[in-house]
Amino acid sequence: MTLSTPFNAFRIHNDAAGYRSGIEALTLDALNPGEVVIKTAYSSVNYKDALAGTGEGKILRKFPLVGGIDVAGHVVASTDPAFREGDAVLVTGCGLSETRDGGYAEYARLEAKWVILLPAGLSLRESMILGTAGFTAALALFRMRENRQTPDLGPLAVTGATGGVGSLAVDIFSRAGFDVHAISGKPENTDYLKAIGAREVLGRDALATARPMETARFGGGLDNVGGPMLASLLAQTVPYGNVATAGLAASADLPTTVMPFIIRGVSLLGVASAGTARDIRDAVWQHLASDWKPAHLDTICTRETTLDGLPDVFRTMLAGGSFGRTLLRMG
Numbered sequence: 001m002t003l004s005t006p007f008n009a010f011r012i013h014n015d016a017a018g019y020r021s022g023i024e025a026l027t028l029d030a031l032n033p034g035e036v037v038i039k040t041a042y043s044s045v046n047y048k049d050a051l052a053g054t055g056e057g058k059i060l061r062k063f064p065l066v067g068g069i070d071v072a073g074h075v076v077a078s079t080d081p082a083f084r085e086g087d088a089v090l091v092t093g094c095g096l097s098e099t100r101d102g103g104y105a106e107y108a109r110l111e112a113k114w115v116i117l118l119p120a121g122l123s124l125r126e127s128m129i130l131g132t133a134g135f136t137a138a139l140a141l142f143r144m145r146e147n148r149q150t151p152d153l154g155p156l157a158v159t160g161a162t163g164g165v166g167s168l169a170v171d172i173f174s175r176a177g178f179d180v181h182a183i184s185g186k187p188e189n190t191d192y193l194k195a196i197g198a199r200e201v202l203g204r205d206a207l208a209t210a211r212p213m214e215t216a217r218f219g220g221g222l223d224n225v226g227g228p229m230l231a232s233l234l235a236q237t238v239p240y241g242n243v244a245t246a247g248l249a250a251s252a253d254l255p256t257t258v259m260p261f262i263i264r265g266v267s268l269l270g271v272a273s274a275g276t277a278r279d280i281r282d283a284v285w286q287h288l289a290s291d292w293k294p295a296h297l298d299t300i301c302t303r304e305t306t307l308d309g310l311p312d313v314f315r316t317m318l319a320g321g322s323f324g325r326t327l328l329r330m331g
């Protein structure tokens with residue numbers, strides 16, 4: 001591989017010719033600088049990738065960029081002595097497909113400070129079924145446990161349960177010893193949710209109540225949707241339970257009051273996977289490769305694609321027609 005050898009990349013442009021994305025031939029010297037060059041084996045498709053790839057959401061802060069917020073593969077060259085040729089590595093978030101070229105390319109050039117050596121216990125394929133979605137779910141649990149969440153406080157609710165983050169949260173939380181109540185708008189996926197670890201599957205109407213305080217029925221949970229459902233989850237959380245907020249699939253609003261916080265001591269914890277500090281990032285990946293490793297990754301990986309299939313995956317995802325995780329296999 002030389003600086004001028006062409007390879008395929010799914011690149012996103014926004015210029016006088018409009019917002020567009022697709023496969024094009026690039027060379028390494030066209031990618032943003034970085035100490036570590038890898039041959040990509042896998043990436044994945046997150047909601048954010050679909051927004052970025054179609055222009056439906058404002059994700060990229062500069063153009064053009066290679067898409068893909070996740071990447072895993074083998075090192076082909078590194079100017080940082082921490083990495084050697086042949087090492088299996090991964091990066092999730094950390095500016096990929098936001099401020100620098102991402103993982104939707106046969107080769108990626110990465111900043112060494114964000115590259116993680118694949119932990120023992122995970123394959124490259126498994127690491128990208130997890131990707132940002134699995135990292136986010138595990139980071140939520142990490143934060144909740146730091147704030148004294150234990151299984152005896154009660155079941156953890158997971159909203160948007162059939163989505164990528166939701167599915168992995170269901171599996172990870174149950175692996176970590178919690179009862180999980182999956183909240184989903186897709187009753188046809190009840191068997192799927194039970195198969196990946198949900199103790200109970202509830203409709204979205206379980207979080208439809210509008211009063212500031214309700215009977216406490218959840219130990220806490222992870223919310224992927226925002227809006228009135230998050231407010232209702234807070235209102236139904238037991239004293240000193242934790243609710244982690246990761247997404248806004250329904251709304252960016254939070255129509256709540258201070259009551260759950262000042263009467264029950266409920267905590268609302270933010271989860272921002274992209275900017276997680278390196279020491280926490282390492283600890284979360286160690287959990288994902290061992291005691292929190294989801295037991296049903298093959299069930300949760302509901303679709304595999306290659307670069308040329310990305311536009312179709314984006315359309316399906318934005319139309320609400322997908323569930324579980326989509327893995328991108330580099331051809």
Ligand SMILES: NC(=O)c1ccc[n+]([C@@H]2O[C@H](COP(=O)([O-])OP(=O)(O)OC[C@H]3O[C@@H](n4cnc5c(N)ncnc54)[C@H](OP(=O)(O)O)[C@@H]3O)[C@@H](O)[C@H]2O)c1
Pocket residue numbers: 046047048132133136159160161162163164165166183184185186204224225245246247248249250271272273274317320322323324
């Ligand atoms: N904070 C972070 O670091 C971070 C990281 C990754 C993702 N996210 C965010 O987390 C959210 C989930 O991401 P994802 O990749 O898992 O997306 P996804 O696969 O598209 O899943 C989203 C799920 O949310 C539920 N949903 C969709 N529209 C809804 C609505 N109007 N009302 C209620 N529920 C609705 C659906 O689940 P059901 O049909 O089962 O209800 C859907 O499957 C997104 O907002 C994403 O931007 C944040």
